[in-house]
Amino acid sequence: ETGVTQSPTHLIKTRGQQVTLRCSSQSGHNTVSWYQQALGQGPQFIFQYYREEENGRGNFPPRFSGLQFPNYSSELNVNALELDDSALYLCASSKANRGNNYGYTFGSGTRLTVV
Amino acid sequence: AQRVTQPEKLLSVFKGAPVELKCNYSYSGSPELFWYVQYSRQRLQLLLRHISRESIKGFTADLNKGETSFHLKKPFAQEEDSAMYYCSGTYKYIFGTGTRLKVLA
Numbered sequence: 001e002t003g004v005t006q007s008p009t010h011l012i013k014t015r016g017q018q019v020t021l022r023c024s025s026q027s028g029h030n031t032v033s034w035y036q037q038a039l040g041q042g043p044q045f046i047f048q049y050y051r052e053e054e055n056g057r058g059n060f061p062p063r064f065s066g067l068q069f070p071n072y073s074s075e076l077n078v079n080a081l082e083l084d085d086s087a088l089y090l091c092a093s094s095k096a097n098r099g100n101n102y103g104y105t106f107g108s109g110t111r112l113t114v115v
Numbered sequence: 116a117q118r119v120t121q122p123e124k125l126l127s128v129f130k131g132a133p134v135e136l137k138c139n140y141s142y143s144g145s146p147e148l149f150w151y152v153q154y155s156r157q158r159l160q161l162l163l164r165h166i167s168r169e170s171i172k173g174f175t176a177d178l179n180k181g182e183t184s185f186h187l188k189k190p191f192a193q194e195e196d197s198a199m200y201y202c203s204g205t206y207k208y209i210f211g212t213g214t215r216l217k218v219l220a
Contacts, residue, residue, distance in 0.1 A: 056208070092159075
C-alpha cells in the first residue's frame with residue numbers, strides 16, 4: 001500500500017509567479033484535502049476534492065485553485081504569489097463518503113518559499 | 116463559527132505521569148473529531164478517531180458533548196510520546212494550533 005506522495009519537496013518562487021504542487025493519494029483513497037501550514041501554526045484547510053469535485057473550501061482567495069484527476073491524484077495551483085504564501089503545503093487523502101471522514105493520511109509536504 | 120481550540124502550546128510531564136492534552140470544539144452539528152500526532156522529522160499521522168472509541172499507544176479520547184471537549188489522555192507517559200499533537204474536527208476539516216508534549220526522564 002503506497003502512502004501519499006507530494007512533489008516537489010521544496011520550491012522557491014518569486015512574488016507574482018504561479019506555482020503548481022502535486023499530490024498522489026494513497027491507494028484506495030478517493031478524497032484529497034490540501035492544507036497550508038505556516039511555521040508554528042496548525043494546518044489551515046484550503047479545500048477538499050471528492051471524486052473530482054470541490055467538496056468544501058476554507059478561507060483562501062480564488063487564486064488558490066485545485067484539481068483532482070480520475071486516479072484521485074490532485075494539484076494545488078496558486079496564482080500571483082505573495083510573500084505570505086510561504087509555508088508548508090500538506091496534502092492529505094482519505095477514504096470518505098460525503099459527510100464521513102475516516103481520518104487522513106498525510107504527505108510529507110511541499111515547502112514553498114516566495115521571495 | 117466552527118473552531119477547534121487547543122489551549123496549551125506546550126505541556127511538559129515526567130515519565131510515568133498522567134497526560135491530558137486538551138481540545139475544545141465549537142460546532143453546531145454532530146462533530147467527528149480526531150487526534151493527529153507528529154513525531155520529530157516525521158509526517159502527521161492519525162492517532163485516534165472519536166467514532167472508533169479505541170486506544171492507540173495507550174492513548175484514549177472521549178467526546179464530551181456537554182463540555183464540547185475531546186481531550187486526549189494517557190495514564191502513564193513514555194519518553195517516546197514526546198511529539199506535536201493536533202486535534203481536528205471534521206466540518207471544514209479544521210485543525211487546532213497543536214500542543215507540544217515533552218515527556219521528561
